Amino acid sequence: MHRYRSHTCGELRPADIGKDVRVSGWLHNRRNLGGILFIDLRDHYGIVQLVVRPGTEAGDRIDAQLSSLAKETVIRVDGRVVARGAENVNPELATGEIEVEVSGVEVLGSAGQIPFQVNTEDGVNEEMRLEYRFLDLRRERMHRNIMLRSAVISAIRQKMTAQGFNELATPILSATSPEGARDFLVPSRLHPGKFYALPQAPQQFKQLLMIAGFDRYFQIAPCFRDEDARADRSPGEFYQLDVEMSFVEQEDVFRVIERVMTELFEEFGGGRHVTSPFPRIPFREAMTRYGTDKPDLRATLELVDVSHVFAGSGFKAFAGKHVRALAVPDTQDQPRKFFDQLGDFAVSQGAKGLAWLRVGEGGALTGPIAKFLTEDDTKALLAALEAGPGHALFFGAGEFDEVSKIMGAVRVEAARRAGHFEEDVFRFCWIVDFPMFERNEDTGQIEFSHNPFSMPQGGLEALRTQDPLSVLAWQYDIVCNGVELSSGAIRNHEPEIMYEAFGIAGYTREQVEREFGGMLRAFSFGAPPHGGIAPGVDRIVMLLADEPNIRETIAFPLNGQAQDLLMGAPGEVDEARLKELHLALRKPPPS
Numbered sequence: 001m002h003r004y005r006s007h008t009c010g011e012l013r014p015a016d017i018g019k020d021v022r023v024s025g026w027l028h029n030r031r032n033l034g035g036i037l038f039i040d041l042r043d044h045y046g047i048v049q050l051v052v053r054p055g056t057e058a059g060d061r062i063d064a065q066l067s068s069l070a071k072e073t074v075i076r077v078d079g080r081v082v083a084r085g086a087e088n089v090n091p092e093l094a095t096g097e098i099e100v101e102v103s104g105v106e107v108l109g110s111a112g113q114i115p116f117q118v119n120t121e122d123g124v125n126e127e128m129r130l131e132y133r134f135l136d137l138r139r140e141r142m143h144r145n146i147m148l149r150s151a152v153i154s155a156i157r158q159k160m161t162a163q164g165f166n167e168l169a170t171p172i173l174s175a176t177s178p179e180g181a182r183d184f185l186v187p188s189r190l191h192p193g194k195f196y197a198l199p200q201a202p203q204q205f206k207q208l209l210m211i212a213g214f215d216r217y218f219q220i221a222p223c224f225r226d227e228d229a230r231a232d233r234s235p236g237e238f239y240q241l242d243v244e245m246s247f248v249e250q251e252d253v254f255r256v257i258e259r260v261m262t263e264l265f266e267e268f269g270g271g272r273h274v275t276s277p278f279p280r281i282p283f284r285e286a287m288t289r290y291g292t293d294k295p296d297l298r299a300t301l302e303l304v305d306v307s308h309v310f311a312g313s314g315f316k317a318f319a320g321k322h323v324r325a326l327a328v329p330d331t332q333d334q335p336r337k338f339f340d341q342l343g344d345f346a347v348s349q350g351a352k353g354l355a356w357l358r359v360g361e362g363g364a365l366t367g368p369i370a371k372f373l374t375e376d377d378t379k380a381l382l383a384a385l386e387a388g389p390g391h392a393l394f395f396g397a398g399e400f401d402e403v404s405k406i407m408g409a410v411r412v413e414a415a416r417r418a419g420h421f422e423e424d425v426f427r428f429c430w431i432v433d434f435p436m437f438e439r440n441e442d443t444g445q446i447e448f449s450h451n452p453f454s455m456p457q458g459g460l461e462a463l464r465t466q467d468p469l470s471v472l473a474w475q476y477d478i479v480c481n482g483v484e485l486s487s488g489a490i491r492n493h494e495p496e497i498m499y500e501a502f503g504i505a506g507y508t509r510e511q512v513e514r515e516f517g518g519m520l521r522a523f524s525f526g527a528p529p530h531g532g533i534a535p536g537v538d539r540i541v542m543l544l545a546d547e548p549n550i551r552e553t554i555a556f557p558l559n560g561q562a563q564d565l566l567m568g569a570p571g572e573v574d575e576a577r578l579k580e581l582h583l584a585l586r587k588p589p590p591s
Contacts, residue, residue, distance in 0.1 A: 007023055019081050025075070037052040081100055142552070206532060210246045240534040278430050291404040315372035412482070463504060488533025
């Protein structure tokens with residue numbers, strides 16, 4: 001028999017009854033019932049119940065030994081598989097019809113006092129969980145999430161290969177790139193005063209692979225960005241399904257990714273429906289209808305611009321402002337509490353309040369602002385919102401971006417509370433026609449709004465003849481249930497368009513050549529039209545696992561302050577190492 005096991009803890013079944021077996025694993029739980037000792041033994045594959053019946057010398061010895069061991073001790077057990085009594089069968093376990101009568105035990109790894117219980121999902125603060133991540137990963141939910149991640153990545157590779165893509169690796173040590181976040185820099189020992197940058201994305205390299213003629217590339221790519229944490233964004237590093245294709249237009253990229261995402265979410269989504277095909281929603285339309293470029297389409301309500309209704313109304317608080325309204329049907333039985341709670345929610349999103357109205361029989365309006373509206377105002381409002389008796393109307397007013405943010409959140413919350421929200425479904429969409437440029441509110445300068453290597457719609461002529469803020473790009477986002485999975489674009493592969501686009505964003509020709517010389521050089525030797533996208537693996541798994549925080553899908557994430565509490569990173573470096581790297585520290589003064 002093998003030194004450690006003849007079977008895993010999860011594979012024993014009634015067909016094994018009567019066999020002498022050897023299993024190894026962690027002491028998961030222990031119960032003493034009526035003088036009989038029961039042990040749950042856990043390994044990667046599952047849990048098996050051990051039973052010790054004292055009364056013999058060997059049984060008493062094993063009982064005493066197992067009773068003294070701490071939970072999470074690693075043991076090897078010899079024994080015989082027996083059937084459980086009918087009253088003891090556990091349908092929740094794959095091994096729930098059998099148990100192992102123990103005849104011998106060996107301790108393989110002793111365990112000290114554990115800081116939190118592994119055999120329950122009792123609340124433990126995140127800092128403790130990350131400091132003892134190796135224990136946290138033993139818990140059933142975390143173990144399941146990490147294995148889901150592994151299966152998803154394996155499936156992605158199979159699906160991309162089946163569509164003719166080649167998995168190719170790109171460098172980790174490279175040059176800095178304007179991806180929109182801060183780089184992580186790596187000092188060069190051999191080149192004093194110079195730095196490598198960890199890639200925010202393999203953007204330039206995957207484009208160079210297209211120029212090199214590889215046609216269809218993908219990679220499960222590590223990316224590094226020095227940015228703050230969010231629930232759907234892990235600081236430091238993340239992984240994405242990086243994709244690039246030659247001789248394609250936008251719809252060609254969409255077809256590939258829709259197929260992969262549909263198959264992936266159907267396979268691992270636990271029976272939740274995947275809506276297909278994915279609708280295409282222009283950016284400005286998304287901002288108007290949903291208040292965000294990451295719309296959660298499970299909420300079936302939409303916002304409507306009613307600024308024109310209030311432009312000349314008697315409600316001075318809305319005069320001259322952008323006004324967005326939300327009509328919620330079937331609210332005739334909603335109590336006043338419904339309106340007050342939505343108002344409180346709007347305030348939590350940054351609003352000063354939330355104006356509202358009820359629509360009664362004959363279109364009569366009641367509510368705090370009804371007295372400010374004339375009969376003509378009422379008719380215009382009900383027509384714009386296609387609202388009638390039983391509708392509740394909610395309003396936000398102010399600057400476009402501010403109103404969009406607040407009312408976009410109110411839209412989803414109202415849909416949840418009023419029963420206009422689809423559960424158990426994955427609703428994807430494409431957000432298209434992003435503006436190429438935007439104005440920096442602080443500096444007033446024109447900047448790239450998304451990927452600077454995107455092809456402008458209309459090409460060189462659009463850049464030279466249109467207001468920069470009116471130029472659209474062949475850029476797109478894929479969104480699922482309100483979570484942005486990725487941005488992508490059809491790339492700019494023509495040097496003159498690149499010079500012109502970067503010039504609008506404030507780059508001189510010399511700067512462009514200095515920072516993107518490799519790309520420009522490649523473009524001058526025959527570059528095919530190409531485009532791509534890079535859906536985030538962490539976010540995909542977060543949605544499939546139905547987890548609210550992305551760190552629950554990563555084996556060893558940094559915490560919200562970008563620290564690795566387990567390994568102690570970032571850490572200090574001694575003076576000898578700094579000298580070798582030609583570095584001197586300039587620490588900020590103590591606060």
